[in-house]
Amino acid sequence: MRNRICAAHVRGEASSRIAAQAGVDSIEHATYASDETLRMIADKGLFIVPGLRYLYSIIENGQPFGITEAIYGPAGLREEIAQAAETYRRARELGIRMCPGGDFGFAWNPHGEYAKDIEVFVRILGFSPLEAIGCATRNGAELMHMQDRIGTLEPGKLADLVVVNGDPLADIAILQDRSHLSVMKGGAWFTRNLA
Structure with missing residues (x-):
């Protein structure tokens, strides 16, 4: 994967571990990653993009599109949200860099509402507002290998x-x-x- 940025869109433990072993730059979700897999992600300096806003959007905005409690309840959506919050708490303790974003572009979670994911970092994941903004700016630039041009306010940057x-x-x-x-x-x- 030379000169390319690679992300793996995975939720489960096995797929999160395989993605970490492969050395992708970013794991989108990693919801059920074990402590061992999270340590591997931390050791390799990989990023996690939780994409939690998508799950909340299903509950908050899905009904007009036919996504009701009768559908997402038995699918375990609320349990997945609880598990995700715990996984990302552990990831944060291990120093894993995280970025808001992911899974936008659906009618119930449209493009242009990315700032809602920053709010999830504060209200659900326990980041301070400044830390959450840093995840969106500095961490986002680092993930895209553009930290020399964007992500922070410094002389010489865009x-x-x-x-x-x-x-x-x-x-x-x-x-x-x-x-x-x-x-x-x-x-x-x-x-x-x-x-």
């Missing part, structure tokens, strides 16, 4: 910014309100919603 009218460290959900956000891309304003 001027790609989200400017917030408010304090996301006090209320992480403000990142979901586009009326409070302006975006600078390449040093030029892309959207300018702030006065």
